Amino acid sequence: MHTSFTSHNLPASCAALEDLLPAYAEGELAPDERAHVEAHLATCPACQEKIAQYQTLGQELVGLPLACPTPEMRTDFMAMLQREKAALPTAQIAPVAEAQPKVEQEAKVLSLWNRPATRQWLQVAASLLLVAVGVVLGMTLRPRSEQFAASQTRKPSLATQLATAATQPATASDRIQLVSNAPTVNQQNDATVLVLVNTLNTDPNPNVRLAACEALYRLRQDPRVGSALVHSLPLQTDPNVQITLIELLVELRTPEAVPQLERLAQRRDALPVVRQQAEQGIGLLI
Amino acid sequence: MALAPVLLSNYRKTHPFTPNQTLVETTDEALMTQVQADNLDQLVPLFERYHQPLFSFLCRLTGDREVSQDLTQNVFYRVLKYRASYHAGQPFRAWIYQLARNVHTDHWQQNRRPASDVDQIEHTASYGRSALAHAAATDRDAALQEALALLPADQREILVLHRFQGFDYAEIGELLGCTAGAARVKAHRALEALRKIYFS
Numbered sequence A: 001m002h003t004s005f006t007s008h009n010l011p012a013s014c015a016a017l018e019d020l021l022p023a024y025a026e027g028e029l030a031p032d033e034r035a036h037v038e039a040h041l042a043t044c045p046a047c048q049e050k051i052a053q054y055q056t057l058g059q060e061l062v063g064l065p066l067a068c069p070t071p072e073m074r075t076d077f078m079a080m081l082q083r084e085k086a087a088l089p090t091a092q093i094a095p096v097a098e099a100q101p102k103v104e105q106e107a108k109v110l111s112l113w114n115r116p117a118t119r120q121w122l123q124v125a126a127s128l129l130l131v132a133v134g135v136v137l138g139m140t141l142r143p144r145s146e147q148f149a150a151s152q153t154r155k156p157s158l159a160t161q162l163a164t165a166a167t168q169p170a171t172a173s174d175r176i177q178l179v180s181n182a183p184t185v186n187q188q189n190d191a192t193v194l195v196l197v198n199t200l201n202t203d204p205n206p207n208v209r210l211a212a213c214e215a216l217y218r219l220r221q222d223p224r225v226g227s228a229l230v231h232s233l234p235l236q237t238d239p240n241v242q243i244t245l246i247e248l249l250v251e252l253r254t255p256e257a258v259p260q261l262e263r264l265a266q267r268r269d270a271l272p273v274v275r276q277q278a279e280q281g282i283g284l285l286i
Numbered sequence B: 001m002a003l004a005p006v007l008l009s010n011y012r013k014t015h016p017f018t019p020n021q022t023l024v025e026t027t028d029e030a031l032m033t034q035v036q037a038d039n040l041d042q043l044v045p046l047f048e049r050y051h052q053p054l055f056s057f058l059c060r061l062t063g064d065r066e067v068s069q070d071l072t073q074n075v076f077y078r079v080l081k082y083r084a085s086y087h088a089g090q091p092f093r094a095w096i097y098q099l100a101r102n103v104h105t106d107h108w109q110q111n112r113r114p115a116s117d118v119d120q121i122e123h124t125a126s127y128g129r130s131a132l133a134h135a136a137a138t139d140r141d142a143a144l145q146e147a148l149a150l151l152p153a154d155q156r157e158i159l160v161l162h163r164f165q166g167f168d169y170a171e172i173g174e175l176l177g178c179t180a181g182a183a184r185v186k187a188h189r190a191l192e193a194l195r196k197i198y199f200s
Helices: A012-017 A020-025 A031-041 A045-062 A072-086 A094-105 A117-141 A146-154 A158-167 A172-180 A192-202 A206-218 A223-235 A239-251 A257-266 A272-285 B004-014 B028-036 B040-062 B065-081 B092-110 B118-123 B125-138 B140-150 B153-164 B169-176 B180-199
Strands: none
Touching (some): A012 A031, A012 A045, A020 A031, A020 A045, A020 B180, A031 A045, A045 B180, A072 B040, A072 B065, A117 A206, A117 A239, A117 A272, A172 A206, A192 A206, A192 A223, A206 A223, A223 A239, A223 A257, A239 A257, A239 A272, A257 A272, A272 B092, B028 B040, B028 B065, B040 B092, B040 B153, B065 B092, B092 B153, B092 B169, B140 B153, B153 B169, B169 B180
């Protein structure tokens, strides 16, 4: 992505120190590293020139003039503030703001706003692993039910299959299988999205709900998906489903999710990790 | 900003409270907590403190004053709109800069240039040289601005945060979701990239 600056035609002694030169020019090197660089600089005019360039650059950057906003900015800001104040008693955000101080005095979640990306991925990976384990166990440990096998041969719509599976005692792994096989391209007026949303909101098994999340994400082109995920958030109690939903809402950049995320971040029955995830999601969406 | 509490405590020593006197806490965080409790007027001092730095931050990112003015306005609008998501004690500066970065990202996504490889053309040395030679002849600052504008957006952002907005590596790391060490390496790479463009 970036223009790589590892030059190919540098002498080996220069190339070895190349990455240290900016830090040297900034005065950020530890004494031993600095001595190392200085020993090289004494014999290398090319690197000396680079250092001089860094220093020139540093001085000129400091000297760059500062742009000033026009006075209209303050006028516009004041007008905006007045509008917001006027809208305060009836504004939609008022209830949230009122609820805030009460909750503030109770248990407080420390914001780990920008947590390392690895942890997020671990959470996603854990969620996916759960689904995968569910699928594999379902396939290996249980014989396919006749109802499911028959439905495979007749190929009714996914909607019908899931609706049937929900009313009859199909195994969770069957339902996961059905949901995971949902098409990735949605036709107009297809009930798949609605059935998946229904599964996401009502299926008793969290692994099936997770699979429904993933299947809905694949259908994200459908405008109904984003709002369905938002509205599903308060209904979910399983932490894996909650975390997956938050991840997907952030991935889909759904700003409408912010109020629900705020509520979730304050929910005392939610696990701390879920509330942190919700807060982080808010940070990324607003 | 960090000085505010110190100054306030000095003020209290020399000006003890009288019954009719109310002294308003003036840290960014205290003001924002007030805003959160629907005392929207407390956003005014925050606007006074931050609109210039945010404007200059956005200006250096976008290179466009008019757009930056709109974006700065939008940042303060979002402060109001999303005030419930601010948490008491959370460093306000980091929070508002995160909002500014999001506003910039959203703007950039909405106004994405058609994929005509303009960036590719801009990064070829010959274009950079001729453009810069011309600019340098007239104005050194303009040449440096031009060089900054030729940097990839993420490298420009790091340099701007570090050089102009006074963020240290730990703060940059927090904003970008990486360690302070990684932020330092990125800042050095950005400086090297700028050196290459400017002196090529």
